[in-house]
Amino acid sequence: MTTTPTLPEMCAALGDQTRWDILTRLGQETMSASALARVLPVSRQAIVKHLDVLSEAGLVTAERRGREIVYAALGSRLNALAHELDRIGNAWDTRLRALKSLAEATDDGRR
Amino acid sequence: MTTTPTLPEMCAALGDQTRWDILTRLGQETMSASALARVLPVSRQAIVKHLDVLSEAGLVTAERRGREIVYAALGSRLNALAHELDRIGNAWDTRLRALKSLAEATDDGRR
DNA sequence: TTGAAGTGCAACACTGTGGTTGCAGTTCAA
């Protein structure tokens, strides 16, 4: 992950059930891909690909520990995303409220 | 949209650049699919499909107005999603902090 | 030092999704 992930990229990473399954596990304890493959109903290779996506999105960290690679979920990144989405949601509502009151004012003028 | 959209569903809806382009426009002013197709570099049919996805995810509302259907972005839904993600992010960090301090305590014991 | 347990890489299949075009149907307004 050289470049910072974009908003759509992060959302896309979170837009898959299997990846949520993985994240849910990693939010409870750090695990390797093989360990995840043991508890989830998909192959290790599928897990690895998902972990790549999550890592690219900055949602997990990978740490080599001897022969295994241990992954952990990054709550702070999710919090940052949440903050962004909240900001945008507020902006939408503000703009649309302004439009609505403008429309009502126009209505009044026509009456 | 009969059932409430799941978290992965909402995230998947937000995981596409074109849909963000649409949402950005709809966050500024309400527009019809045809109007969106005029300002975005994709066909009306593509827009319609995206609007279906966004509507299914509860991120936009549709209101028939005579011969057209006018869409609006729902900031409140985005805020709700943001709140959910924030909650989950906090839970991850809490659990992993607990694990880490436990590991350090074990380390101390071994020294 | 050998076997078990990891990771890494490649090839492949299947499906979903994002996109297109074309045409039919509806609705408004001149």
Added chain:
DNA sequence: TTGAACTGCAACCACAGTGTTGCACTTCAA
């Protein structure tokens, strides 16, 4: 009442994503 501007539906294409399997390579521990 006719044409312009919408929506609605269907067929189709191309590609990316999700998943699989198989095999080679590394690393730890008995």
